[in-house]
Amino acid sequence: MIKKVLKGLTLALLSVLLVLPILSGSANAATNESNSSSQASSSSSSAITTGQEDSLAKIKQKGEIVLGTSPDYPPYEFMAKGKVVGMDVEIAKKIAKDMGVKLVIKKMSFDSLLVALQTGKVDMVISGVNPTAKRAKSVDFSKSYYKAGQYILVNKADKGVYKDMTSFSGKTLGAQTGSLPYNIAKKQAKNAKVKGMEQVSDLVIALKTHKVDGVVLDQPTAEAYAKNDSSIVAKDGKFKLGSSETSDVVALAKGSTSLRTQVNKSIDSIKSQNLVEKKYLKTAGSYMKVNTANTSMWHYWKYFATGVEYTIGVSAVSVVAGFILGILLAFMRLSKLRILKWLGTAYVEFVRGTPLMVQILFVYFGLGVIVNIPALLSGIIAVSLNSGAYVCEVIRGGIISIDKGQKEAARSLGMNAHDTMYSVVLPQAIRNIWPALGNEFVSLIKETSIVSIIGVSDMIYQLKIVQADTYRGVIPIFITMVLYFILTFTISRILRHYEIKMNKKVDTLV
Incomplete structure (x- = not known):
């Protein structure tokens, strides 16, 4: 059973390596066609x-x-x-x-x-x-x-409370991270707490749920949101702006x-x-x-379907590639050759010691200076490399857990080191670590949500689009949460099925 699983994963990896260039190419073509x-x-x-x-x-x-x-x-x-x-x-x-x-x-x-x-x-x-x-x-x-001033979005119920930026003393203003409104709010609204968020749609949701008291935006954007949402209004912030700050x-x-x-x-x-x-x-x-x-969520089912498609694609390829890489790294860490052991240890420690988001940005932007890697392929590479480090430690722990007597018995029967590892140690190790390995695979599905930062159209990316398109915040989040649960629960059941089959086979042999 274990041998079949290992052979299947190996064949799957080879298939992935053949399909990956086509996948990334078609994704680029689709992106170019639609955009x-x-x-x-x-x-x-x-x-x-x-x-x-x-x-x-x-x-x-x-x-x-x-x-x-x-x-x-x-x-x-x-x-x-x-x-x-x-x-x-x-x-x-x-x-x-x-x-x-x-x-x-x-x-x-x-x-x-x-x-x-x-x-x-x-x-x-x-x-x-x-x-x-x-x-x-x-x-x-x-x-x-184009030239425009800086306005502040507030809840309609508070329009009489907040007149301009001076009214937010002791209050919280929201602004898009890295934007001019954020810097202006920091400098001029000195007695206000400024909270930065990546997406404007998130800021509007934060305003409507009273996480912030106002949102600083360019005048046209503030007026656009207010015009399309009767629960909020746009107020002139009366910031002191230079020519470059209005251009x-x-x-x-x-x-x-x-x-x-x-x-x-x-x-x-x-x-x-x-x-x-x-x-x-x-x-x-x-x-x-x-x-x-039409802001019904049924109207946007294609967006969610696309998100599920990309999430499954990135997860599937990353799981297979990460598993194979994890096995390789585990053998390197267990090797008697110091250089291999050192390289394996250094890789695992470095990858586990840096955030996945930073790794994704480095692959896409850093390596992009040398090789122009598409966003989808960059996301898959980064997630696979990250997963490999964690899978390595799970597999290494499983191999170490096998009693030395098993190896000695196999060698006494005339099996060489390779056959002992492949036919005796590794199958038992995989069975022992299957729950932990399954947990890593399930976690990987959720971790792929970070690839949205470089423009991969996964579920989180589609969520942001639907929020911005409908001016609705909570319902798209809830739908995305349910979709992630369906995916992870399904994978958990599949992994549990194989775990039961492996245990039954062992019980039969015993």
Whole structure:
């Protein structure tokens, strides 16, 4: 029984290695298909910029420009009808059209955007970015395409209590981590406690559940949320703002002079025709009206189904790869060769001593500087490497637990070291550690939720989209929680089934 399981896992790993390139490729294709605009018309100026700086030439050569954005900030960018829409997306389309290239959109958390830009994952970032002096040290900025103040969202019942930022003395203000509103609230609302969160949708939920007393947002975003949710209102924060703190710009990689020049030309055209006010904001508004027309969770079943699909895919591949890696590491740690033992121990200690989230970010952004690894594949690699370290210790403990007399008896029967380990020790070890191993596999399913930070469309990622799309917080969370329970409970039952079969076989032999 144990031998069959081991052989099955080995075959599964080989299948995974063959299918993985196809899986990552199809995921990229699907992402590009769903998040890309139609092919832009040819630009009247097709000449390629010459000289040392060739950022624009490279984009024209590959025929596409990759936009990084965090689609939870209406009316700038948000999800509607299964795609990223909003004022910033319309601006990106205009830039791509003027270049004569296709627009490809990559979705990720706001605090990952500039890192993605610096590591070459995206060509530009348009996501309500303000040109602060600190950011200017690592990226370049275009001209301003829009100016807006900073407002504060409050619950409707408290609209008479909170007038502006001075009313929040001793209270809690929420703002998106890494954003200008967060920094402004920290500096100017000195007597208020400022709480940062990654997603704007989470901040709105925190406001409605009284976890925070107000949420600092750009004026258009605050007004958009208030317009679509009668339980909250937008108030002018009356912050003291400089020119850079009211300007929204396009962020570009440092030193991309030719690309910035081209982007500025598009922005000049947008401003001369007043396209933001006349067209782009109205387009965003029309999508937001659609969003509030049907907020039933049944309407979003495809989002949850996609999340389940990606979660199962990442978990399945990571379980198999992590199990095989764990066996290899366990043998390294038990090896008599000092170098192998040292390498195995160093790997396990390092991986177990660093957070999985940091490992995922390193694989995606860190290794991405050398090799352009897709988000899905990066998530699978990081989770597999992390799982292998924990599985290693479980397996090593199981092998050590086998009585030495078992090995001695096998050797006395003429079995060599390899056969003794494969036919005697390992089968017993697997049976002994099966519950612990199963617990690791179940935990892995839940841990894969972290891959959403780099834009993998797992259940947590889809949860955020549904929250931002429907302005509803608790129900999407509850549905996601139930779906995770169904997955983990099913896996637990399957593992328990095999555990019973193994125990019955042992009892029969005895």
